[in-house]
Amino acid sequence: ELGDFREDINNIKPEYVKSFQFENKLMPLTWIVVRIDGCHFHRFSEVHEFEKPNDEQALNLMNSCAVAVLEQFKDVIFSYGVSDEYSFVLKKDSQFYQRRGSEIVTALVSYFTSIYVMKWKEFFPQKELKYPPCFDGRAVLYPTSEILRDYLTWRQVDCHINNQYNTCFWMLVKSGKSKSEAQAYLKGTQAREKNEVLVQQFGIDYNTLPLMFRQGSSAFWNKEEKTGMYENGASAEKSGKKVVVEHCNIIEQSFWEAHPSILNEKPHMV
Amino acid sequence: ELGDFREDINNIKPEYVKSFQFENKLMPLTWIVVRIDGCHFHRFSEVHEFEKPNDEQALNLMNSCAVAVLEQFKDVIFSYGVSDEYSFVLKKDSQFYQRRGSEIVTALVSYFTSIYVMKWKEFFPQKELKYPPCFDGRAVLYPTSEILRDYLTWRQVDCHINNQYNTCFWMLVKSGKSKSEAQAYLKGTQAREKNEVLVQQFGIDYNTLPLMFRQGSSAFWNKEEKTGMYENGASAEKSGKKVVVEHCNIIEQSFWEAHPSILNEKPHMV
Amino acid sequence: ELGDFREDINNIKPEYVKSFQFENKLMPLTWIVVRIDGCHFHRFSEVHEFEKPNDEQALNLMNSCAVAVLEQFKDVIFSYGVSDEYSFVLKKDSQFYQRRGSEIVTALVSYFTSIYVMKWKEFFPQKELKYPPCFDGRAVLYPTSEILRDYLTWRQVDCHINNQYNTCFWMLVKSGKSKSEAQAYLKGTQAREKNEVLVQQFGIDYNTLPLMFRQGSSAFWNKEEKTGMYENGASAEKSGKKVVVEHCNIIEQSFWEAHPSILNEKPHMV
């Protein structure tokens, strides 16, 4: 039996089979954004009875996964998440996996998924994980930090628009409307009108809702912190390096000026 | 505050930011192979004290993940695994994710990872999962079923070569040699010589070792089974469709003739 | 001055600049079709007063360029042209330019263009070439000969549809209708109706028009010719190898059965 086998060994030329592999190197010196999205998370959130429109613990679990990704993959220098999506920014001169796109994206998605399952019990001690969560992902490249920031702005604007809509939608549903009635009610309304619906019908001032719901979550290495503040901190904290999660406005210039090391740009001179 | 925000909304054009996304459609009517590999599983297997050269439970866990992938993603029609790698074959006319490569690969890798973590306790009831496992992946395309089979042959030949080497290597190490001594001892030996080392020094007939170690594992839908055999089976079993794991020779023509539905080729006429 | 220059030499690392080049290898063992199209040939044909709907000499020039391409690039095993487009098929195991797509396509387009300009006077002795003709091109891959033939069928069907329409259109225009009137007249007509227009209004039996107009042109190496026929032929003719241009039906199986060497398929057994 082995005799036949050995003949096969001689006949198969690995170079020939490998020649079908195609290169997918990402352009050098260009910002890499890996965006992860939950697969069919509409159903996942229903089966696991996530609160609507925002489940704080589900978002905290997502943020916790993002922090772990930043800690594990040192080339990831910023991340922004909202709902069941998370965008990870790799520094533009990253040589992770020699910039092979498939490997970069799959490693991040796989690690994120792994953490999500492992930490589930920590965030949902009363809920069983009923079936395996799944995320897909893709890489997008941005040639300059300005365009990278346009991308992040787009995601945060989307967060705002979706959250405002969803907040109205679920308040209407909870108040007795059917889902299709709520949808019809909101069709074509402007931001201002949605805010008025919230205030007048439900006594909710949109701007007082939790920042995490309204602005999403940014996870990044906070290198700007004063290190002297920590007297008994761990080594990472002593050096002032720690992944933090903030719910800040990343559209405005001020955030990036306050954290110049993220995009490695020199602070704005006055 | 919101006023500024709304201005940003007007300024950002999603089409512009989206235009940086690049298409990665996989060629139509071509076999897609997604190969998954454990990231740094050398370390992972040490930390989790996997048996050397083969940990039966670790392999069973991998196989279990592969079965779940086949059950979840209906376009996957065959898979072959060895050690910490698994190759999934999608049918050539698959329209999964409209054949977008990133999405296909990440969804499979993520689902596989999810199962791996969720089922860990089932396969290692005594061992804690000490840190998150991570897999990377990539897609390769093969234009014909002949070349696809060349790929699978290559993987099974590799399984054989690696397993024979590893079996010798670890027997030598367990018998007292250092790792570098074992490596030096085996350097340049042929298959026949390695078999002789096993027989003469350790009384092991290589060909009697478990098939799973020598030939790897194939997971696939067994559509050829007689359905009448199952009297009280579940519906899947009733229809004779069930994902099975076998440790067979997939190099020889006979396997593919016995399972013509996998590559959807007509049975060989006699 | 040179001193500065030499410093620059030391500072610039070619590997860094070259790293931006991206691979564009075409999948191995897959049929490569390079399709060339005239750029703005609507205007080119007007300026050079090509006959409508078909200018025989312009088509002969195109065919002559195609023959030259086949003679120059040995991996091109078939070509099909109609109007200002030409498709070149490279054998599936071609290693031309190591299958780098850009180089393959540009070399063919450039050579085609070169011949077009050089041979212009031969085909249009009375007409000056008034401005430089320009062609663009692209490569498409087909995994099997069946799909390759589907591509060629598509092009020949297109030839037929366009030629029938154009023949009607220009007869109507020549008979006094304006272009927009002719367009309106033909809108929505079926093949049968167009043929009736030709017969009844202009006494033209579509099926008697030159084959080159109705079926386009195929240029290929005729290896099937009897070699004994040529007594004093050149060496190429002696060996029976010569690029021929035929205006045949390449949709039907019979053409490919009569020329089995083109796709290197064994002749159909009876």
Next chain:
Amino acid sequence: ELGDFREDINNIKPEYVKSFQFENKLMPLTWIVVRIDGCHFHRFSEVHEFEKPNDEQALNLMNSCAVAVLEQFKDVIFSYGVSDEYSFVLKKDSQFYQRRGSEIVTALVSYFTSIYVMKWKEFFPQKELKYPPCFDGRAVLYPTSEILRDYLTWRQVDCHINNQYNTCFWMLVKSGKSKSEAQAYLKGTQAREKNEVLVQQFGIDYNTLPLMFRQGSSAFWNKEEKTGMYENGASAEKSGKKVVVEHCNIIEQSFWEAHPSILNEKPHMV
């Protein structure tokens, strides 16, 4: 016969055949460089008896083709040529062919080739074009103007190194050495030594050789020219816009400061 044909028309679905076309969009807002190289120009220059190491008329013909390319394709904003190669830079926001790489590269290569053949007689009135010249090409992307300038620097440094070598080589050959003797003589010599060979053996001061040979040729729109100078000029000249060919140092900052409109960067403030 047509009946069969019409049946085929119904059977072939263009969408299916077209689905094999793959997108090759070039990243938005990124500098596109199309580099054209002569195919086998070593032989071409021998057959056409080009002077060695530099044939002034052959270079002038190349430059003339480049000027025509800039005049024809408005998105090309700079070009640099040396020997049988020419690099064309497209503005970073070019939408030419919707940034489809194949089409952009082939159109430029084809047009360049067309001009080369058409203008041959103008530059070589005594020499017949003995066989069709052919060029290949490829696109490379550069994310920032700094890296684009690194690319151009690399090409001009290469021009310098090659020209210095070739000048020595051909002087040695003309003085009686065989080609392999000349090669052996120069092996491992530094720039300084090559200059000494030229001065001491041949009385040639390298720095007095024509700039075109030493620095290559840059063709670009000179928008900075004073427009008042042209009293009876054509409209293009009146507006001060004209493609010029210069043999200048494009490595130093001063060139780009003197021509800020090329990369559309604001002039350096003093």
